[in-house]
Amino acid sequence: MNIISLILANVPVPKDIPLPLPAPEWLLVGVLIFSFLCHILFVNLMVGGTLLTFFAQLKGLKEKDYDTLAHEIAKTITVNKSMAVVLGVAPLLAINTLYTVYFYSANALTGLFWISIVPLVTVAFLLTYPHKYLWEKLQNNKGLHISMIGAASGIFLFIPLIFLTNINLMLYPDKWGTITGFFSAMFLPNVFPRYLHFIFASLTATGLFLFYYFGRESYSFEKKFLTLSRYEVRKRMYSLAFMATLLQFVAGPLILLTLPSIAISWNLFYLLGPAILLAIYSLYLMWNGINANEEMIGKDFKKVVITLSVVVVLMVSGRHVVRETALGPHKKLVKERTLAYESKIQEAFQSKANEKEGAIVISEKPNKEEGGKIFRGNCSACHSLKTKVVGPPVTEMVSIYKKDRSALIAWIKAPGKKRKDYPQMPGFPSLSPGELDSLAEYILDNP
Amino acid sequence: MDFPIFHLDFMGNRLLIAVIAILHVLINHSLAVGLAPLVTYFEYLGWKNKSQEMDQFASKVMFVGFVITTSLGAMTGVGIWLSASLVSPASIGSLIRVFFWAWFTEWIVFVTEVVLILLYFLTWKKSLQSEEAKKKHIKFGIALSIFSWITMAIIVAILSFMMDPGSWSQTKSFVDAVINPVYMAQLAFRTPVAMFMAGTVVLFLSVFFTEKGSPLRKSVTKTTSIWILGWSIWVVVGSIFYYSVIPDMMANNLSTAVGTMEFSNWYDSLLVVMGVGIISVIGISLYSLSGKNLPIALSIIPVLISFSLLTVFERAREFIRKPFVIGNYMYSNMFRIEEYPLLQKEGILKYATYVKHDSITEENIVEAGKDIFLLTCSRCHTSHGINSVVKKFQTMYGSPDLNPDAMVAYIQGMHNARYFMPPFPGSELEMKALVTYIQKTKDYPIPTEGAQETGVSISIKRGHQ
Numbered sequence: 001m002n003i004i005s006l007i008l009a010n011v012p013v014p015k016d017i018p019l020p021l022p023a024p025e026w027l028l029v030g031v032l033i034f035s036f037l038c039h040i041l042f043v044n045l046m047v048g049g050t051l052l053t054f055f056a057q058l059k060g061l062k063e064k065d066y067d068t069l070a071h072e073i074a075k076t077i078t079v080n081k082s083m084a085v086v087l088g089v090a091p092l093l094a095i096n097t098l099y100t101v102y103f104y105s106a107n108a109l110t111g112l113f114w115i116s117i118v119p120l121v122t123v124a125f126l127l128t129y130p131h132k133y134l135w136e137k138l139q140n141n142k143g144l145h146i147s148m149i150g151a152a153s154g155i156f157l158f159i160p161l162i163f164l165t166n167i168n169l170m171l172y173p174d175k176w177g178t179i180t181g182f183f184s185a186m187f188l189p190n191v192f193p194r195y196l197h198f199i200f201a202s203l204t205a206t207g208l209f210l211f212y213y214f215g216r217e218s219y220s221f222e223k224k225f226l227t228l229s230r231y232e233v234r235k236r237m238y239s240l241a242f243m244a245t246l247l248q249f250v251a252g253p254l255i256l257l258t259l260p261s262i263a264i265s266w267n268l269f270y271l272l273g274p275a276i277l278l279a280i281y282s283l284y285l286m287w288n289g290i291n292a293n294e295e296m297i298g299k300d301f302k303k304v305v306i307t308l309s310v311v312v313v314l315m316v317s318g319r320h321v322v323r324e325t326a327l328g329p330h331k332k333l334v335k336e337r338t339l340a341y342e343s344k345i346q347e348a349f350q351s352k353a354n355e356k357e358g359a360i361v362i363s364e365k366p367n368k369e370e371g372g373k374i375f376r377g378n379c380s381a382c383h384s385l386k387t388k389v390v391g392p393p394v395t396e397m398v399s400i401y402k403k404d405r406s407a408l409i410a411w412i413k414a415p416g417k418k419r420k421d422y423p424q425m426p427g428f429p430s431l432s433p434g435e436l437d438s439l440a441e442y443i444l445d446n447p
Numbered sequence: 448m449d450f451p452i453f454h455l456d457f458m459g460n461r462l463l464i465a466v467i468a469i470l471h472v473l474i475n476h477s478l479a480v481g482l483a484p485l486v487t488y489f490e491y492l493g494w495k496n497k498s499q500e501m502d503q504f505a506s507k508v509m510f511v512g513f514v515i516t517t518s519l520g521a522m523t524g525v526g527i528w529l530s531a532s533l534v535s536p537a538s539i540g541s542l543i544r545v546f547f548w549a550w551f552t553e554w555i556v557f558v559t560e561v562v563l564i565l566l567y568f569l570t571w572k573k574s575l576q577s578e579e580a581k582k583k584h585i586k587f588g589i590a591l592s593i594f595s596w597i598t599m600a601i602i603v604a605i606l607s608f609m610m611d612p613g614s615w616s617q618t619k620s621f622v623d624a625v626i627n628p629v630y631m632a633q634l635a636f637r638t639p640v641a642m643f644m645a646g647t648v649v650l651f652l653s654v655f656f657t658e659k660g661s662p663l664r665k666s667v668t669k670t671t672s673i674w675i676l677g678w679s680i681w682v683v684v685g686s687i688f689y690y691s692v693i694p695d696m697m698a699n700n701l702s703t704a705v706g707t708m709e710f711s712n713w714y715d716s717l718l719v720v721m722g723v724g725i726i727s728v729i730g731i732s733l734y735s736l737s738g739k740n741l742p743i744a745l746s747i748i749p750v751l752i753s754f755s756l757l758t759v760f761e762r763a764r765e766f767i768r769k770p771f772v773i774g775n776y777m778y779s780n781m782f783r784i785e786e787y788p789l790l791q792k793e794g795i796l797k798y799a800t801y802v803k804h805d806s807i808t809e810e811n812i813v814e815a816g817k818d819i820f821l822l823t824c825s826r827c828h829t830s831h832g833i834n835s836v837v838k839k840f841q842t843m844y845g846s847p848d849l850n851p852d853a854m855v856a857y858i859q860g861m862h863n864a865r866y867f868m869p870p871f872p873g874s875e876l877e878m879k880a881l882v883t884y885i886q887k888t889k890d891y892p893i894p895t896e897g898a899q900e901t902g903v904s905i906s907i908k909r910g911h912q
Contacts (some may be wrong), residue, residue: 011905012450012800012801012903012905013800014450014800014801015449015798015800016538017537017541018543019541019544019545019619020544021544022545022547022548022621023546023547023548024830028678031551035554042899050645078517078565078569079565082517082521082561082564082565083561083562085521085525085840086554086557086558086560086561087558088525089525089550089553089557090551090552090554092525092528093543093547093551093554094551096528096539096540096543097543097547100536100543101450102451103532104450104532104536104540105450105451107453107529107532107533107536108450108451108452108453108533108536108897108898109451109898109899109902109903110899110901111453111533111897111898111899111901112899113528114529114532114533115463115526115530115533117525117529118522118523118526118529118530119522120465121522121688122519122522123517125517125518125522126514126518126519129514129518131855140754176451176902176903177902177903177904177905178902179902179903180901180902181898181899181900181902182899184902192495194546282742341798345785345786345788345789346785347789348788348789348792349785349787349788349789351660351788352788369689375547376860377859377860377861377863378860378864378879379860379863379864380856380859380860380865381856381857381858381859381860381863381864382843382857384853389844389853390843390845423842423843426864426865426866428863430863430866
């Protein structure tokens, strides 16, 4: 018993897939971080947009303009959700490649919920279509109309929890032995703080996106809205982004406090420090914008977007540092075990191959002993000497084919179907003519 | 397979992947790959003949395609990955390592396809504003058609590889993996099938989207019928080409693929069904070509036929690669060919990470047998549900009682008698434990639960194994 296995008494060290990574690790990490950024941005817009549509529609029951606002936001969901799904493929691919053992293990342990992502998201998507395309038709059935977007919002709020639970669980192999089903994994520390962080980010992203969307010259705002002004709506969206960013200062420390110590390193703070400073700067810019007049509200918008983009890049990189810190030592153990196992396999495989080379070459003549071997390997599963197992016994074969050896061989190669109450026998095209001869010799030589 | 084992003991794991994958294939062949060029063609006809009606018809058909492909189509695509990662992690993990760049390219094409479908569908109204806009819009349709097809072309490389890796087994190179022997044939089969299916869908939709007896309906059904007839020739040619490249050993399996062992003679009747199916679709197309009105009941038949054809084809394709999940490299049970000599000698439990016991004793034989069942059988079998091992043995021996010695003898040679099954990867003692577990679970039929319900036990290895 070596020291390592003493320390790791409760930590599984599984064997990895023995195929090399398809590209240098840094490149795969680059693909992962970049494509995840693209994916999560659209996910944020999809989740935030759906939530805002839902609330605007509720408010629209009393004030017609909010119903219009809800419809305008709903129109963006179709595009954003399609982009979210398709952009999710690459990060999924990269994480499958880089963290094969970890990711799949987490998936299996939360299996039923992991797979329920498919029907749940499908239902949510299918709800957003009639909600958007039957807007006028559903005007006189508001209950149904709002419950559609309500249900979609509910699903969109739950799905990120499934992903976060998986992504969190994969970091802690020492917890795998204690998990029984999805909920036990969901209540591991760190999942909910990260979830809060995600929801606030969705509101920030959606607020900024709609600030831009309603601010475009080409967007004929005044034609669509009766009482709401462009300035008012934009100011609200900006305020939403501001508040949600401010609340990250609650979510952030919660994440750090609940982060298992194995995942914390100094490198993390080199990324977080600048990110926090930049986030404060973006708050200052947004505050100025919110308090400015109609002309000046969007003055610093580009700066805000750039600043927050850098923050997000730093945060996502920080997340990767957490992952590597948490899994570094374990990855090394997995690598060692995989190498040891593979060399053992090759050794056994080689010695077996050598045995085969040294084996006696089958004689040209039919050989009863050889036939017996073939019979035990290929036939004894269904046929015995004197009693019916699955197929008829050998004695019965002898009674049929005693005089017609070649018919027996033809039958074994490609059997027909004679008996109603017996299952169909499979053919044995893999046996060579010599082998078939020996087999027939063995069968027909039974008295 | 060294992962916590997800297992569905009622529906079985194969069915989970099958349902999701077949849905995905049916949707993307008929409503993406095949529909995009056909809709674009109708739009072009509308523009050429200055027919507003025809243009509107094309946009209605596109709406159906858009809604279904961007929801159920997209999600079942992701679902194939999610379900494969649960059911068959070692194989999907290996495939991803081999085909990473193919899949990455696929992603780029895929993003392009989604952007194009959004552009094409959401700018349809705007395209009516001017001649220029319409021309540009038709070009989007053409681009969408091309990218939808490329998406399929890339993924088929991976599917073909699973059936026959060609020289990759020796070289382990990406290029050899892509130019595997089955690739071109499969593509030559799927392309016309997709077009054919889309034709049947449009024929069906035309009953709803056009007025009975109207000139629009006449021209739509005429065009669609010619489309179906034209492609059906290539469907036949593609099938013959595809059938010719399937290795002999696999072709022998085909007879059992489309039914079960007991019904292999179904295969002949199935060929008849396929023949009759294609001929009926051709017949219905000729009927509507003659300008007669197509009743709803008749218009749904070609859709059902073309969809079942593809379903049967996929079922056969899945079966053909057995006993392998990746041809000549990894068996369906996730064990690689290379691992067999070691594991058959020393046993699988000794090297497994997530098992309760790493060696078998009198006391733990049933528990150990359960782990062996999960490790070696559960990818294709359940204990009491669909494709249950207990029922298989009972059917085979024709009695509710099972004889353990006969079962061990059967398991030793099962890969010869049933060549769609892999050889048993463990030791002889482990076979006995497995048989003991099957006996026990027959007497006390409690479902065998997977890691998603019971979690995992961790076997502490003495030293490094």
